[in-house]
Amino acid sequence: MSPFTNGAGLGIEVDMQGLSASVAMLREIAERGLDMRPALEEVKEVLVEGNKRQFSSHGSYLGEPWPPLSPETQARKAREGVPSLMDILVSGGDLQASIAGGKGRVARVTRSSVRVGTKLFKGRFAQSGASGGRRGAEPKRSIIGIGEAEHTASERILVSYLTGRGR
Numbered sequence: 001m002s003p004f005t006n007g008a009g010l011g012i013e014v015d016m017q018g019l020s021a022s023v024a025m026l027r028e029i030a031e032r033g034l035d036m037r038p039a040l041e042e043v044k045e046v047l048v049e050g051n052k053r054q055f056s057s058h059g060s061y062l063g064e065p066w067p068p069l070s071p072e073t074q075a076r077k078a079r080e081g082v083p084s085l086m087d088i089l090v091s092g093g094d095l096q097a098s099i100a101g102g103k104g105r106v107a108r109v110t111r112s113s114v115r116v117g118t119k120l121f122k123g124r125f126a127q128s129g130a131s132g133g134r135r136g137a138e139p140k141r142s143i144i145g146i147g148e149a150e151h152t153a154s155e156r157i158l159v160s161y162l163t164g165r166g167r
Contacts, residue, residue, distance in 0.1 A: 025163075028164055029162050029163065029164075032161060032162050032164065033162060034111065035111045036111060036112055036158070036161065037109055037110070037111055038161060039157050039158050039160075039161035039162075040109045040110075040113070040114040041109055042157045043114050043153075043154045043157055043158070044107055044109055044114045044116055046150050046153045046154055046157070047114065047116045047146065047150055047154070048099075048100070048101055048107060048116050049150075050145075050146065050147050050149065050150040051099050051100075051116060051117070051143070051144045051145075052099060052100050053147075054099075054142065054143060054144065054145060054147070055089075055096055055099045055100075055143055058088055058141075059141055059142055059143075061147060062142060062145045062147055064142060066088050066089070066139075066141040066142075067139040067141070068088070069088055077091065088141065089126055089141060089143065094120065095118065095120055095122055095123055095126070095143070098118040098119070098120050098123070099117070099118055099123075099143060099144065104118055104119055104120040105117075105118060105119070106118060106119050116144070117144045118143070118144070123143060123144075125138050126138070126140075126141045126142075126143050127140070127141070127142060127143055127144065128140060129141075
């Protein structure tokens with residue numbers, strides 16, 4: 001211990017014994033932080049599962065249930081013989097399949113980031129809504145997002161990886 005005292009007699013003591021261990025730990029964290037892919041692969045799976053819950057709950061999972069189908073859409077689905085007549089955002093099932101990891105999915109991991117979702121064009125309209133157009137306005141229906149559970153799980157995975165605690 002090395003005491004420091006100012007002229008008034010007040011002092012601060014600093015324990016230098018743990019300094020080298022702390023420096024070593026910080027170096028290890030920095031080294032692991034250069035390539036986060038192992039942890040981000042796990043985070044990717046957590047996010048995909050959350051998006052599947054969001055889609056299957058028709059938006060309720062993230063707190064904003066999707067607006068119901070318009071009578072026009074219900075009539076069109078009936079005319080086209082769509083088996084999922086009342087399912088929102090489901091005609092052929094391709095958007096739902098892409099969210100769950102099928103064709104058209106986005107699931108990328110780099111050394112420092114993770115990205116999940118869909119690259120299907122109709123997903124963009126669902127997520128943000130669309131006005132006008134040939135079929136009229138489409139209400140916003142959030143199909144992807146990060147819920148509290150996914151945020152917490154992702155944080156736990158990243159901290160565990162960086163600190164070397166493993167999973």
